[in-house]
Amino acid sequence: MKRIQVRVLTDDDKPWLTSMITQNWGSTSIVTAGIVHDTQKLPGFVALDDSKPVGLLCYRIDNEEMEIVVLDCTIEGRGCGTELMYHAEKTAKNYGCQRIKVMTTNDNTNALRFYQKLEYQIAAIRVGAINEYRKKLKPEIATLGFHGIPVRDEIELEKTL
Numbered sequence: 296m297k298r299i300q301v302r303v304l305t306d307d308d309k310p311w312l313t314s315m316i317t318q319n320w321g322s323t324s325i326v327t328a329g330i331v332h333d334t335q336k337l338p339g340f341v342a343l344d345d346s347k348p349v350g351l352l353c354y355r356i357d358n359e360e361m362e363i364v365v366l367d368c369t370i371e372g373r374g375c376g377t378e379l380m381y382h383a384e385k386t387a388k389n390y391g392c393q394r395i396k397v398m399t400t401n402d403n404t405n406a407l408r409f410y411q412k413l414e415y416q417i418a419a420i421r422v423g424a425i426n427e428y429r430k431k432l433k434p435e436i437a438t439l440g441f442h443g444i445p446v447r448d449e450i451e452l453e454k455t456l
């Protein structure tokens with residue numbers, strides 16, 4: 296099987312990014328730790344399978360810390376997520392970041408497993424935070440998530456580089 300390739304996200308990817316993020320996350324705005332991020336403006340990477348985009352990662356860097364704002368793959372278990380994270384970590388190191396963090400939600404057991412296997416540790420659990428974001432910042436946030444679990448809490452994971 297051919298390995299997943301990763302390249303830097305460009306303006307030409309924006310229509311695809313818009314449709315992918317809107318489809319999976321309700322709109323191109325993503326809320327993490329109470330902050331609304333416009334994913335259209337963030338740098339990132341695209342994963343390609345035979346030149347076809349199959350995954351994306353958007354990040355931001357602030358205060359010697361990288362935050363993964365979006366990670367989304369259309370194919371699972373083929374190394375797409377791992378490759379994207381590898382490129383993000385390499386970039387974080389190049390920028391002199393000390394830490395890399397990522398948020399997920401209580402229903403996303405797959406992401407919790409994925410990040411922890413990549414040596415990310417749970418750093419904070421914001422109980423009920425997603426309910427608040429839905430009420431005040433982003434009504435499109437789904438009420439039911441993976442496995443039919445109500446989406447309520449935000450879980451922050453981090454890795455020291």
Ligand SMILES: CC(C)(COP(=O)(O)OP(=O)(O)OC[C@H]1O[C@@H](n2cnc3c(N)ncnc32)[C@H](O)[C@@H]1OP(=O)(O)O)[C@@H](O)C(=O)NCCC(=O)NCCS
Nearest residue numbers: 366367368371372373374375376377398399405406409412
């Ligand atoms: C969570 C997510 C990013 C993981 O991405 P993924 O591409 O499935 O992850 P990978 O394939 O890199 O790794 C997953 C597993 O495949 C294995 N794997 C890695 N490379 C592989 C390859 N070339 N072939 C087969 N398996 C491989 C990994 O070892 C890992 O094994 P594990 O299941 O025992 O842990 C993906 O499921 C996803 O996009 N989910 C929906 C969006 C989401 O939840 N995003 C995170 C929100 S914060």
